[in-house]
Amino acid sequence: MLAILDFFFRGHDLWFVALAAAVCLLSAYACMSLLRHAMRMTGRMRRIWTAVSAVSVGMGIWSTHFVAMLAFRPGFALQYDVLLTGLSLVIAISVCGAGLAMAIRGAGPADRFLGGAVIGVGISSMHYVGIAALLLDGQLVWDNGLVVASIIAGIILSGLAVVVATDGARSRLFGGVGLLTLAICAMHFTAMGASDFSNCMPLLGAMAPLDGGVISVIAALVSLFIIAAALGSIVLDEADRRRTERENLRQLADAERIASVSQKLELALTHMGQGLALFSAEGQLLLHNERLTELLGLPKGRLIEGEMLEDICRAAANLSDADEQSREARARELTEQHRALAAQGGQVIHSFEGQRFLRVQHNPTGDGRWVTLMEDITDTKRNEAAIAHLAKHDTLTGLPNRARFDELFDMALSEAAERETQIGIVAIDLDHFKDINDSYGHATGDQVLRVLAERxxxxxxxxxxIARLGGDEFVALKPFSVIESLREFLERVEGELFGSVQYQDVVIATSGSIGVAIYPQDGRDHSKLLSNADLALYRAKAEFETRVCYYESEMDEHARQRRAMANDLWQALENNAFNLVYQVQKSVSTGEITGYEVLLRWDREGYGPVSPAEFIPVAEECGAINAIGAWVLRTACTEAASWPEPHKIAVNVSGMQLSQIELVDLVKIVLYQSGLAPDRLELEVTETAIINDKKRALNILTQIRALGVSIAIDDFGTGYSSLATLRSFPFDKIKLDRSFMSEVEHSEQSKAIVRAILALGRSLSVPVLAEGVETIEQLDVLRLEGCNEAQGFFLGRPAAMDWEPSAALQRA
Incomplete structure (x- = not known):
């Protein structure tokens, strides 16, 4: 090692060494950056960038070698063989290119290390071929140990450089660049340290050798290429970095979006109220939610994904209580049905013993697969059934209503006509049901209806x-062949009607009236039979001791007469065929005229005069009474306003008029239009008219009295004669009923009643007028008992007021 360092510092120009290191570093960076870029490419572009990377690293290694050789100072000028010099460049590019290709295509770190090792082989091969290109005379001596060390260092460091540079992170790139630079430098200078040039000298006479100057120019050009490649690799690397960042961001966004969609899809599948399933074209279950297994009634947690449609249908069929053979047949039926639906799309509703309903809908996807939606519609079916029941049944009692009864009636008529049997049509009406509501409240009345309907x-x-048509009206049908069967049915109905109903602390006695019509003798169509049963019912209600009444033809005749009279009443209103008469009212003590009672008369065309007692009930029944009462009030006020004497007039008001709030406005308008002073008008009402709706009636009377009109209670002593009524409203007059006057002369009882009513009037400071005075004796009794006013035939008969009031006074 010391020998290598001594050789390095004493035998080299350090400026060229630095230049060689710089070229090496640039080529290493270009190589590693382009290697990473090529690894991201595919197909043809990968091959192109692999070649570019191979040229860069090959030329960089070659340039580094020859720049370093320029730095070498053996003591003489170095010359190079052209062919071997070119061969060294080819070796550097091709061998390193092979290593790069191996690293790019490698499946893991081991493969990339092997590719880097090949690059190390290329570095060593290029160096020793480059050394062989030197034109020397003499013997070049090598240190074999250092030669082997140089080759091993190049191979190991190159392998590590490729592994580190391709590890993914950008920071690892520079580690790989450093290792590759170290591999090239270590290999070169170790190899140079292994060579001994002391016995060498220049070879003279070589043909076209390459000297140091040419090598310098070539190395400079190659360095420029390497610099360009390095700069290009930097640009590519930055572009790749940005593209990678964008791709990473896009992938991250996509991953987040996919995760969000997946989470939402999972939540939707988990919490949706419908069961969802995706089937393959072969009928295999590919996807489903938990709700599907719940709707199928399968055990929680059972895995059915991957099962076939047949298996699922069989599992559903096994939930029934049928025997195995029946369940298997049902499973086959379900499978065939749903495969047919899945092919073309559609839905089917399955009922499980009428207690549970599932709607299954199949939607083909177009590629043979299909999506199935399953929904529990049990509540919907129950609601539909409840609505259908409500549409044809009474909400209070649960009995069939009119619409349902009409259907049942028509079916019964068809069956009776076909079998030649009879039908009893039974109309039922409770007695005094309105009194129950008025006395105990509607809640009690409703309870009575419910209990009787149940019974x-x-x-x-x-x-x-049996059906409820409304209010306290019921109707029943009884098909029969012998009359005893109908009578037995009526006994059962009657037995349930007459009894008692307890509600809270009240015990209500119940009773009813029954009218019966029989098919076919009393009618053959629906409406005729019901009408005749109603006629029989009215007769039963009218007769005190009769509970059940059968229809008779005379009832129909009576009803026709009333309908004809009702029609004539309306015609009389249109033709102004009514007229008024007036009966005088006088003071008992002085005999002076105190007023006139207005009485209605009708001369019916073709029949002659008709009593008000006969046509007024018909007018109330057909609804003409309001129009007739308005005509009477308007005509009487208009006529009275034209009289020379300002006498008071008394006009009767029916119960139906008193139930209409419009009566107040009618009185206002009539007084205004006629010009009659309000204190000249007195309205007479019966206690029966008040008691029907006491609170409403008294409210209307209070408003009328506020106009200045006086109010008299008529027919007192009959009906209710309730002291509470007198206490609840300040009447201006009490009219004693005419029925007491007929026997007052010789009946102490009648006289006592008259005396009591007169005493009541005095105690309340209300004047009393006695009706029906027909004899002087009756008038004397009234005078003796202190009666205030009287009217009757003895004082004056009803007559039209077409004479002077003075003449009328004289005649009276």
Whole structure:
């Protein structure tokens, strides 16, 4: 080693040594950088860059050698053989190129080390061929140990240089460059230290030798190439670095995006409410989520990925309680069905004993595979069934409603016509149901309906139907062949209607009325039979001791008469066929006129005069009463406003009018249009009209009284005669019903009642008017008992007011 160092410092020009080291460093950098660049290429571009790298390192090694030889001072000028000098360059490029190719294509560090070792062989071969190119006379002596050391150093350091430089990190590149530079320098100077030139001298007379000057020019040109290659490699390396960074960033972004998408996909698959599966063209399950196994009812954690469609269908079929043969047949059926659907796309709904429903949809992907979506639609099916049930059943009682009853009725009629049997159509209505709602509240009424509906449903037998049409109206159907069967059914219904229902702390007694029509004798179509059953029901309600009433033809005639009268009432309104009469009201004590009661008269065309007691109920039933009442009020006020004497008029108001808030506006408008003073108008209402909706009626009366109109309670002493009604509203007059006057002359009981009502009026400071006074004796009793006013035939019959009030007073 000391000999080598002594040879290095005493036998070389250090400036050329430094230049050789610089050339070596540049060529090493170009080689390693281009090697890394070539490794990133593929195909033809890899071969091109491998060749460029081989030329760079080969020329760099060659240039380093000959620049270093310029630095060598053997004591005489060195000359070189042209052919061997050129051969040394070819050896450097080709052998190093082979090593580079081996390193580029290597699969691991060992392969790359072997490629680097070949480069070391190329360095050694180039050096010793270059030494052989010297034209010398004499014997060149070698130190074989140092020769071997130089070759080994070149091989090992070159191998390590390639391994380090190609390790991936950019910082390792410079480590590889340093090692390769060290390999070239160590090999060269060790080899030079192994040579002894003391017995050598220049060879004279050589043909066209290369002297040091030519070698210098060639080395300079090669160095320029190496510098260009190094600079090019720097540019390429920087470009590769930036491209690598961009690629790394892109790959990182792609990886993050893929990871995000994968995470979202996994979350979606895990938490989606549907089962998802991907099948291959052969029917093998490639992908699925956990929800699929749940919907199939398979054990949690069972691995079904990779199984065939047949296996999955068989597993689903095995969940049923059927025998093995049936389950196997079901599995085959399912497999065929779903393979057919998968081929063309579509969906199917599977029911599991009507308790669970799965919708399975197949969507082909176009390459033979298909995606399957499975959804549990049990709740949807239940909701649909519930909606369908609600559409045809009563929400309160659960009984069939009118729509469902119509369907069942039509089917029953068809069956009865086909079998030549009969049907009993039974209309049912609860007694005093409105009173239950008014007295105990609608919650109690609803409970009564529910309980009775349940009781009636419980006694039904096959073929029998009961439905709720609304309110407290029920209807039943009973197909029968003998009348005893219908009677037995009615007994069962009647037995459930008459009883009691307890709700909270209240016990409600229940009863009802029943009307019966029979197919085919009472009608053959739906509406006719229901109408006739209703007619029988009305008769049952009207007759106190009758619970069940069968339809009779006379009922139909009576109904037709009422319909005809209703039609004539509407015609009378249009034709202004009504007229008014007035019955005088007088003071009992003085005999002075206190007012007139307005009475409606109707001379029905073709029938003559019709009593209000007959046509007013029909008007209320058909809805004409509001229009008739408005006409009476308007006409009476207009006529009274034209009288010379300002007498008060009393106009009756029906219960239906009193239920309409528009009555207040009607009174305002009529008073305004007629010009009648409000204190000349008195409205008469019955307690029955008030009690139907007491709160609403009293509110309307309060508003009317605020206009200055007086309010009288009519027919007092009949109906409810509730003191609470008198206490709840400050009536301006009490009208004593005419029924008490007929016996007041000789009946102490009647006289006592009259006396009590008069005393009540005095205690409340409300005047009392007695109706139906027809004799002087009756008037005397009233005078004796202190009655305020009276009216009746004895005081004046109802008549039209087409004469002067003074004449009317004289006649009265």
């Amino acid at each position: 009636l449903s419980n006694v039904l037998r096959p073929g029998e139907v």
